[in-house]
Every structure is written in structure tokens, then in C-alpha cells.
Amino acid sequence: MSELPADIVLRVDRLRTHFELGSRVAKSVDDVSFDVRRGETVAVVGESGSGKSVTSLSIMRLLAPPGRIVEGEILYRTSDGRILDIATLSQKDMRRIRGREIAMIFQEPMTSLNPLYTVGDQIIEMIRLHEPLSKLEARKRARQMLELVEIPAAERRLDEYPHQMSGGMRQRAMIALALSCNPKLLIADEPTTALDVTIQAQILDLLRRLQAEIGMSILFITHNLGVVADIAHDVVVMYAGRVVEQTSSERLFEHQKHPYSRGLLACIPDASRDRGPSGERLRLNPIPGNVPSVMALPKGCSFAPRCPLRIARCEEDPPLLVAEPHHLSRCWRHDDL
Numbered sequence: 001m002s003e004l005p006a007d008i009v010l011r012v013d014r015l016r017t018h019f020e021l022g023s024r025v026a027k028s029v030d031d032v033s034f035d036v037r038r039g040e041t042v043a044v045v046g047e048s049g050s051g052k053s054v055t056s057l058s059i060m061r062l063l064a065p066p067g068r069i070v071e072g073e074i075l076y077r078t079s080d081g082r083i084l085d086i087a088t089l090s091q092k093d094m095r096r097i098r099g100r101e102i103a104m105i106f107q108e109p110m111t112s113l114n115p116l117y118t119v120g121d122q123i124i125e126m127i128r129l130h131e132p133l134s135k136l137e138a139r140k141r142a143r144q145m146l147e148l149v150e151i152p153a154a155e156r157r158l159d160e161y162p163h164q165m166s167g168g169m170r171q172r173a174m175i176a177l178a179l180s181c182n183p184k185l186l187i188a189d190e191p192t193t194a195l196d197v198t199i200q201a202q203i204l205d206l207l208r209r210l211q212a213e214i215g216m217s218i219l220f221i222t223h224n225l226g227v228v229a230d231i232a233h234d235v236v237v238m239y240a241g242r243v244v245e246q247t248s249s250e251r252l253f254e255h256q257k258h259p260y261s262r263g264l265l266a267c268i269p270d271a272s273r274d275r276g277p278s279g280e281r282l283r284l285n286p287i288p289g290n291v292p293s294v295m296a297l298p299k300g301c302s303f304a305p306r307c308p309l310r311i312a313r314c315e316e317d318p319p320l321l322v323a324e325p326h327h328l329s330r331c332w333r334h335d336d337l
């Protein structure tokens with residue numbers, strides 16, 4: 001197994017995850033590599049179908065058959081300093097990693113919250129699953145968790161059912177549940193997508209604050225490049241199962257080296273720019289066309305059919321090229337960008 005530098009919590013290395021459907025193979029994640037450092041956030045960005053969720057499900061080992069990791073390593077540094085390859089871990093060992101070491105939050109809080117139990121009981125159960133605390137001690141900890149995620153009147157809220165809470169509060173309760181075992185890595189899969197803009201900003205603020213306080217690392221999955229600038233240190237832009245651009249967040253916003261990232265940037269809503277003279281909503285500039293199916297990729301560069309900068313050479317598949325130091329791009333024309 002490879003070595004892992006001391007500041008790296010998670011290293012995804014040449015990961016390939018396929019769905020084998022009869023004689024056809026969907027290469028949903030095709031040679032993806034990135035590092036997540038301690039206390040930092042990496043955002044994985046791309047439109048629907050680009051392979052973001054399959055990447056996070058591979059890391060959590062929650063893939064349902066016929067999904068399978070066929071190649072690559074997912075190296076993880078545990079709290080007690082061991083380095084494990086999650087890609088080959090048994091499901092029994094993986095159960096000890098999920099929740100305690102790596103937790104996940106979703107777009108829809110009811111994916112993790114059970115409607116039949118109070119929020120408090122769910123957090124208490126999770127705490128006691130991992131720590132030998134009495135019910136009373138666990139309840140106290142659960143209340144502190146609700147306070148940590150800034151849910152007002154935490155003591156009373158412990159006894160509420162998820163449906164008694166607003167969308168934003170439910171999202172906070174889900175985060176409290178995920179953090180109740182003090183994970184080192186939080187995988188956040190579109191956690192703010194269903195929320196309105198103000199609540200979205202509050203949840204992003206909360207995640208940033210929690211990260212600074214607890215020092216956890218975050219893998220942030222989103223289709224919205226707009227939220228990335230606020231939260232991520234590094235960005236991995238995915239398209240049709242592959243990485244097309246990878247660099248720091250600061251660098252990406254300054255200078256995109258792939259036409260797909262440029263297109264995603266043009267889709268970011270901007271309140272001042274996107275209103276007409278009488279305040280009406282203007283259309284953004286969506287990238288024409290759709291992400292191709294990973295079962296029927298075009299020949300050469302998979303983005304070429306939608307690309308305004310396409311040239312004859314794009315019929316040849318570009319590798320991930322070093323456009324600048326610490327800046328990778330899978331585009332023949334990265335120098336022209």
C-alpha cells in the first residue's frame with residue numbers, strides 16, 4: 001500500500017467504479033484521484049450524471065450491485081493513525097468507519113432522519129452506539145450537539161419529531177446527527193441544494209464554523225460551482241465520470257483552464273446580474289446539451305460535442321494535463337484559455 005503524507009486524511013487514487021449491466025459497462029468513475037487534507041474542504045463539482053455521487057458512495061462503500069470498485073485505492077487515515085484502504089475493506093470493518101470516522105449528510109435530511117423517532121432519541125442512539133454513556137449523559141451530549149448546530153431551544157427540540165421542524169432546522173438536525181460521533185471526515189452530498197438561498201448561506205456558514213472549531217475535513221459534492229468559492233480549498237471538476245479540471249478554489253475562480261468549468265461558472269446565479277429592468281428573472285447561460293451517458297461516450301474528448309472551443313484534435317481523447325503548477329486540465333486548448 002502507498003504511503004500517505006501526514007496532513008492527508010483521505011487519498012482517492014486512480015479510482016474506477018463501474019456498473020456492469022450485462023455486456024455493457026457504465027464507467028461512472030473513471031480514473032479519479034484527489035487528496036483531502038486535515039481540516040480542509042475539497043469540492044467535487046459537475047452536472048447531474050458526472051459521477052459525483054458514485055465517487056462518494058464508493059468512499060462510503062455504500063454502492064449497490066452491480067456497482068463495483070474495479071481499480072484504485074481509497075486510503076484513509078484513522079483517528080488512531082492507521083492507514084486503511086477502504087476500497088478493499090470488509091463490510092464488517094467498514095461499519096466501524098462509517099459514522100465514527102466518516103459521516104455523510106445528504107440533500108434530503110429524511111434520508112438520514114427517521115420520521116418515527118424524535119430527533120433527540122436518534123442522536124442519543126447514535127452517541128451510545130459508539131460511546132459507553134448513560135442515557136442521561138448521552139441526552140446532555142445530544143443537547144450540546146443541537147446547540148452546536150445553532151438550533152434554538154435545544155432542550156425542547158430534542159423531543160420533537162423531524163416533521164415538526166422547518167427544512168433548515170431539519171438540515172441542522174441531520175448535521176448534528178452526523179457529527180454526534182465526532183467524525184474526522186464529513187461527506188456532504190448536495191447538502192444545501194433543496195434550501196432557499198438565505199438558509200443555504202446559513203448552512204454553509206455553519207459548516208465552515210464547525211470545520212474551524214472541530215477541525216474536520218469535508219468532501220463537498222455539488223452541481224453548483226457558486227457555493228464552492230465560499231467553502232472549498234480545492235476543487236475537482238468532473239464530467240462523464242472523469243476529472244476535467246483540478247486545482248485550488250482560488251485559482252479556479254481566477255482562471256479556468258477547461259471550457260466545461262467556464263460553462264459552469266456562467267451558470268452561477270448572481271442576484272445583481274440576473275434581473276431585468278423591472279426585476280424579472282433573466283435566463284442564465286446554461287451549457288447547451290447534456291452530459292453524455294457513461295455507457296455511450298463520444299469518441300475523443302467527452303465534452304467536445306458541447307464545447308465552443310472544439311478543434312479537430314478533440315477527436316483524440318486528451319489526458320489530464322498539467323496546465324500550470326497545481327492546476328490540471330483535460331483540454332488540448334488549456335493554453336488558449
Ligand SMILES: Nc1ncnc2c1ncn2[C@@H]1O[C@H](COP(=O)(O)OP(=O)(O)OP(=O)(O)O)[C@@H](O)[C@H]1O
Pocket residue numbers: 019026027028046047048049050051052053054055067223293294295
Ligand atoms: N445504479 C446504477 N446503475 C447503473 N448506472 C448507474 C447507477 N448509478 C449511477 N449510474 C451511472 O453513473 C453515472 C454517474 O452517476 P452519479 O449519480 O454519480 O452522478 P452525479 O454526478 O452524482 O449526478 P446527480 O447530481 O444527479 O446525483 C450515471 O450517469 C449513471 O450512468
